[in-house]
Amino acid sequence: MATEIQSGKVHVQTTINGESVDFLAEPRESLLEVLRDNLGLTGAKEGCNNGNCGACNVVMDGVLVNSCCVLSVEAAGASIETIEGVASPEGLHPLQQSFLENAALQCGVCTPGFIVAAKALLEENPDPTEYEVRWWLAGNLCRCTGYDKIVRAVLDAAERMRAEA
Amino acid sequence: MAVDTRVGQTIKHHDEEYKVIGTRPIRHDGLEKVTGEARYGSDINLPGQLHGKVLRSPHAHARIVSIDTSRAEALDGVRAVITSAAFPDPGDKLTGGGEAPGLPLKFKSANMLARGKVHYHGHAIAAVAAANPHVAAEALKLIDVEYEVLDPVLEVWDAMKSDAPVIIEDLYTARADGTTAEEPSNVAAEMLYEVGDVDAGFAEADLVVDREFTFGVVHQGYIETHNATAHWLKDGHLHVWCSSQGAFTIRQELADLLDHPITKIHVVPMEIGGGFGGKTTAYLEPLAALLSRQTGHPIKMAMDRADVLKATGPTPGGYVRVKLGVTNDGMITAGYANLAFDAGGYPGSVVGAGCRCVFAPYNMPNAKVEGFDVVVNKPKTHAYRAPGATHAEFASETVVDEICRTLDIDPVEFRLKNSAKEGDWQLAMPPYPRIGHIECMEAARDSAQWQTPLETAPGKKRGRGIASGFWFNIGFTSSVTAKLNSDGSVTLLEGSTDIGGTRTSIAMQFAETLGISVEDVDPIVADTDSVGQTDVTGGSRVTFATGLAAHNAANDMKDQIVEGLADLWDVAADSISHADGTFSANGKSATVGEAAGLLEEEGVFPIGKNTVTPTREGGAFAVHIADVEVDEETGKVEVLRYTAVQDAGVAIYPPYVEGQMQGGVVQGVGWALNEEYVYDDDGHLLNASLLDYRMPTALDVPNIETIIVEVPNPGHPYGVRGVGEVPIVPPPAAMANAIHDATGVRMSHLPMSPARVQAALAAEA
Numbered sequence: 001m002a003t004e005i006q007s008g009k010v011h012v013q014t015t016i017n018g019e020s021v022d023f024l025a026e027p028r029e030s031l032l033e034v035l036r037d038n039l040g041l042t043g044a045k046e047g048c049n050n051g052n053c054g055a056c057n058v059v060m061d062g063v064l065v066n067s068c069c070v071l072s073v074e075a076a077g078a079s080i081e082t083i084e085g086v087a088s089p090e091g092l093h094p095l096q097q098s099f100l101e102n103a104a105l106q107c108g109v110c111t112p113g114f115i116v117a118a119k120a121l122l123e124e125n126p127d128p129t130e131y132e133v134r135w136w137l138a139g140n141l142c143r144c145t146g147y148d149k150i151v152r153a154v155l156d157a158a159e160r161m162r163a164e165a
Numbered sequence: 166m167a168v169d170t171r172v173g174q175t176i177k178h179h180d181e182e183y184k185v186i187g188t189r190p191i192r193h194d195g196l197e198k199v200t201g202e203a204r205y206g207s208d209i210n211l212p213g214q215l216h217g218k219v220l221r222s223p224h225a226h227a228r229i230v231s232i233d234t235s236r237a238e239a240l241d242g243v244r245a246v247i248t249s250a251a252f253p254d255p256g257d258k259l260t261g262g263g264e265a266p267g268l269p270l271k272f273k274s275a276n277m278l279a280r281g282k283v284h285y286h287g288h289a290i291a292a293v294a295a296a297n298p299h300v301a302a303e304a305l306k307l308i309d310v311e312y313e314v315l316d317p318v319l320e321v322w323d324a325m326k327s328d329a330p331v332i333i334e335d336l337y338t339a340r341a342d343g344t345t346a347e348e349p350s351n352v353a354a355e356m357l358y359e360v361g362d363v364d365a366g367f368a369e370a371d372l373v374v375d376r377e378f379t380f381g382v383v384h385q386g387y388i389e390t391h392n393a394t395a396h397w398l399k400d401g402h403l404h405v406w407c408s409s410q411g412a413f414t415i416r417q418e419l420a421d422l423l424d425h426p427i428t429k430i431h432v433v434p435m436e437i438g439g440g441f442g443g444k445t446t447a448y449l450e451p452l453a454a455l456l457s458r459q460t461g462h463p464i465k466m467a468m469d470r471a472d473v474l475k476a477t478g479p480t481p482g483g484y485v486r487v488k489l490g491v492t493n494d495g496m497i498t499a500g501y502a503n504l505a506f507d508a509g510g511y512p513g514s515v516v517g518a519g520c521r522c523v524f525a526p527y528n529m530p531n532a533k534v535e536g537f538d539v540v541v542n543k544p545k546t547h548a549y550r551a552p553g554a555t556h557a558e559f560a561s562e563t564v565v566d567e568i569c570r571t572l573d574i575d576p577v578e579f580r581l582k583n584s585a586k587e588g589d590w591q592l593a594m595p596p597y598p599r600i601g602h603i604e605c606m607e608a609a610r611d612s613a614q615w616q617t618p619l620e621t622a623p624g625k626k627r628g629r630g631i632a633s634g635f636w637f638n639i640g641f642t643s644s645v646t647a648k649l650n651s652d653g654s655v656t657l658l659e660g661s662t663d664i665g666g667t668r669t670s671i672a673m674q675f676a677e678t679l680g681i682s683v684e685d686v687d688p689i690v691a692d693t694d695s696v697g698q699t700d701v702t703g704g705s706r707v708t709f710a711t712g713l714a715a716h717n718a719a720n721d722m723k724d725q726i727v728e729g730l731a732d733l734w735d736v737a738a739d740s741i742s743h744a745d746g747t748f749s750a751n752g753k754s755a756t757v758g759e760a761a762g763l764l765e766e767e768g769v770f771p772i773g774k775n776t777v778t779p780t781r782e783g784g785a786f787a788v789h790i791a792d793v794e795v796d797e798e799t800g801k802v803e804v805l806r807y808t809a810v811q812d813a814g815v816a817i818y819p820p821y822v823e824g825q826m827q828g829g830v831v832q833g834v835g836w837a838l839n840e841e842y843v844y845d846d847d848g849h850l851l852n853a854s855l856l857d858y859r860m861p862t863a864l865d866v867p868n869i870e871t872i873i874v875e876v877p878n879p880g881h882p883y884g885v886r887g888v889g890e891v892p893i894v895p896p897p898a899a900m901a902n903a904i905h906d907a908t909g910v911r912m913s914h915l916p917m918s919p920a921r922v923q924a925a926l927a928a929e930a
Contacts, residue, residue, distance in 0.1 A: 042208035082201070100195045108438070143828070146829075149827070
């Protein structure tokens with residue numbers, strides 16, 4: 001639900017990482033701004049603010065999106081998954097564990113976006129080829145790693161998840 | 166042959182065995198980086214904070230006639246507007262510490278906010294503080310600036326002409342002989358490096374190859390944009406949270422630019438989302454500080470991507486000429502090089518470093534290198550990973566390849582014959598210590614890729630290229646303070662911003678020396694109030710220099726433990742031995758953990774500390790092999806296979822050494838094939854977005870095979886050489902040599918974009 005209130009802000013009700021959330025936002029604010037500045041979910045990063053780097057990736061109603069290119073009012077009634085919801089109280093997601101063990105991060109600022117994007121890939125395709133991983137992750141820029149260890153980490157996690165399934 | 170680069174190949178030229186060094190633990194800061202919990206500069210918000218934005222010049226070269234901020238100040242929600250008048254007059258002062266000390270402070274100050282004149286498109290003019298970023302952005306549109314637009318000068322070869330518009334009216338060339346030019350020009354400095362008799366050397370040559378190369382401007386391309394938050398308290402204490410390669414450098418720059426006591430400035434390094442040399446200097450920090458002083462509120466500022474590309478410090482474009490003389494049997498007799506680099510809008514390019522590296526892989530008895538630092542109407546350029554070396558060695562390694570082709574000499578054999586080795590001359594530096602260029606070249610020759618013939622495909626133009634690279638590495642100053650906790654664990658404070666796993670590479674050296682596990686060391690990147698002087702994370706220096714400080718601090722702690730145990734056990738300190746983390750004397754023994762507990766009972770809490778400024782960096786060599794396929798129709802070059810070989814001295818933390826190698830290669834591939842600032846004739850940057858300034862994606866590159874060569878650096882107790890920078894040096898030359906192998910065409914400009922390759926193929930045909 002999105003209701004405009006007198007201040008010019010909009011009251012938005014949405015679901016983030018399985019929990020019901022309310023926020024007030026200006027209509028011009030992006031979902032990324034609201035996640036980071038209103039809700040304190042700073043795992044999604046701004047790298048370009050125009051959909052070219054993937055550092056702000058979240059999943060909205062099952063679709064991988066750049067949250068910088070989604071208006072926050074569009075979140076009304078939606079279900080959103082962010083990096084903060086990837087690990088569970090029981091522990092890390094296999095992708096997170098695999099990124100650690102494969103040294104698939106350096107500065108780490110693109111890492112949340114890559115993990116969110118890779119998780120979306122493996123939910124759609126549990127057994128991707130190296131090419132499919134590279135194709136899917138081409139929307140995420142990493143300037144540190146050269147992608148080699150990221151691609152290996154995703155393939156490694158996919159194998160672990162298939163073994164556990 | 167498939168090679169598993171998850172654990173790449175390592176070739177050791179030493180017999181040392183270590184317990185911790187060379188292992189592959191999970192990095193200490195990894196968990197919070199895979200969960201999104203790590204706090205980068207833009208992730209903090211302070212109570213009462215306002216937001217700052219910067220107005221930037223729409224012109225490349227213009228005089229500022231007037232600035233009227235009154236309409237912006239009147240906008241609801243705007244709290245302050247500043248122009249260059251907010252900065253103290255820099256007078257004739259020089260800049261303090263940092264990567265390039267000793268330049269006139271007035272240039273740095275005018276680059277923060279333009280003073281009377283704009284020098285490039287995107288030059289900061291004014292800054293606004295407002296209740297939120299959107300109001301601040303609206304306010305920028307209400308600042309009225311009147312410009313007198315001037316003709317821009319964009320390329321070094323134009324800027325060096327005697328009739329070129331002079332960008333800085335009182336800039337007089339500092340000549341190589343120590344004199345100063347009498348007429349102002351755009352040439353800030355000339356440099357000359359010479360050894361032997363270059364004319365005699367060329368006279369001995371049977372073949373002389375003399376070629377010219379040009380370069381576009383490229384950006385470091387870190388994914389996190391610049392940001393800063395500042396809080397100026399009423400008693401003059403200034404707290405700054407920033408994303409920088411050097412918190413101490415930012416502190417020094419703030420002290421210089423704001424004429425403020427350094428003791429009152431406290432800089433907190435947040436996690437940093439990449440730097441590569443581009444985050445070694447202040448941009449937003451002084452503006453946030455001044456706006457905070459004016460409003461009494463904390464100010465948060467962040468650049469958008471267009472700001473980053475337009476107005477931070479990309480690395481220079483420019484010109485390099487290389488001339489090499491050789492005998493018919495392939496011995497180099499002489500070399501000459503001439504390098505002219507963009508300084509950008511103010512003096513101080515990385516051309517000197519390029520001069521030092523241009524012939525570094527070779528033993529060259531006669532050489533002369535001239536360098537020119539040239540001001541043009543582009544952003545003030547800065548370091549980018551082995552700054553200057555990539556340009557210089559693209560030129561020299563391409564000429565070497567041409568010589569090998571002309572003389573029909575194997576490129577590996579030529580390089581082995583002429584390779585620099587221990588004791589050989591180094592341009593403008595002491596003779597080489599033990600170095601590993603020959604070992605790298607042999608490893609490349611023996612590699613799976615070099616030993617596997619290039620697979621041909623009908624109708625496809627494929628080729629293989631090889632190139633060497635050198636970067637001298639830098640020592641600078643580092644500090645470590647380590648506290649022994651009562652359970653035997655250690656809290657290690659260090660001042661080096663961690664961009665790629667260096668918390669762990671530092672902690673591993675500490676653990677090795679004290680004889681504990683790396684998991685028992687908790688490394689913390691500390692703020693400027695909490696640890697000793699530490700220079701920038703740059704020059705591939707952190708694992709080398711801060712690692713050395715950690716080793717020394719561990720020895721200091723060990724000595725204190727020994728003294729404590731000597732009292733406790735009533736033995737002489739020198740009778741206590743230490744091996745494998747256990748202290749023993751007279752039949753008594755204690756592990757570090759047991760010792761910590763015993764000493765705690767006596768009220769003894771050892772703190773090991775060290776500040777060190779090492780100078781024996783050792784120098785790093787790399788050899789790369791590229792296989793490419795060139796699309797004759799479009800000019801697009803695809804990388805089919807790539808092997809990177811590098812002398813790491815001793816690889817402390819191998820997965821992250823491999824990561825540096827792979828990351829450097831891919832940045833180098835981007836530089837080689839695609840990345841370039843595109844300007845119109847008026848000096849407007851036309852591609853200031855990550856769509857149009859296109860960096861390699863996962864789909865653009867293959868896996869990068871790595872071979873770590875270990876030739877220990879005699880200047881470090883564990884043999885460390887810096888590893889971060891040299892892997893960007895060989896890729897453009899390796900790619901150019903591969904393109905030639907595929908097509909017979911020599912490329913002389915970076916990037917070798919599809920349009921340029923297509924044009925070169927058309928010209929050849």
